Amino acid sequence: MPEQGSGGAPVARDGQGLTKAERVRKRREFLAIQRTGRRYYSRLFILISAPGRTPWTRLGITVSRKLGKAVRRNRLKRMLREAFRRKKEILPPATDIVIIASNAMVDASLEEIASELEAWALQADRRRGRR
Numbered sequence: 001m002p003e004q005g006s007g008g009a010p011v012a013r014d015g016q017g018l019t020k021a022e023r024v025r026k027r028r029e030f031l032a033i034q035r036t037g038r039r040y041y042s043r044l045f046i047l048i049s050a051p052g053r054t055p056w057t058r059l060g061i062t063v064s065r066k067l068g069k070a071v072r073r074n075r076l077k078r079m080l081r082e083a084f085r086r087k088k089e090i091l092p093p094a095t096d097i098v099i100i101a102s103n104a105m106v107d108a109s110l111e112e113i114a115s116e117l118e119a120w121a122l123q124a125d126r127r128r129g130r131r
Contacts, residue, residue, distance in 0.1 A: 018081055024060030024096055033060065033098045040123065042116045044105045045080075049124065052096040059084045060098040067106055076101050083114040090121045092128065 024030060037050035052058055061080050063073040080099055084091075091097075105113065 016085070018059065018085065021054065022056065022058055024058050024098060029096070030060050030062070030098055033096050037096075037098070040120045042120070043102070044108050044113060044116050045102055046100040047117075047120050048098045048100070049092075049120075050096050052094045055094050057088065057091045057093060058096045060096070061101070062098060063101045067101060067103065072106065076105055079105075079108075079110050079113055082110060083117050086114055087117050087121060090118060090125075092121065092124050095124075 024033065033050045034048055037048040040047040040049070059081070061077050063076050065073070067073055067076065080101070084097075
């Protein structure tokens with residue numbers, strides 16, 4: 001059984017990366033989040049969030065073949081996972097997130113991606129505070 005982090009989320013053995021429990025993995029889950037979730041549009045990506053079934057935040061990533069060959073798409077996915085890992089503590093708990101990369105992300109730095117993710121987290125936090 002994996003170690004438990006804050007909020008009961010599983011922690012990768014080396015403290016890096018995401019565990020399987022922190023990822024949206026099945027097509028059925030991606031489609032459900034896209035069907036029922038709220039959309040946030042940024043310059044770099046479209047973020048869709050929906051209430052999750054786990055007490056921690058889970059991430060799913062979609063990078064179209066239109067953005068380049070496998071090497072480029074994998075690099076974008078690694079950058080998104082790293083931004084998620086760095087900002088995990090400020091993201092809303094019990095939320096499933098799907099991020100769809102846009103063309104502008106190809107030229108973006110990790111810091112730009114992380115700041116866009118943080119901007120969404122702050123907006124989601126404000127929205128939750130109103131209700």
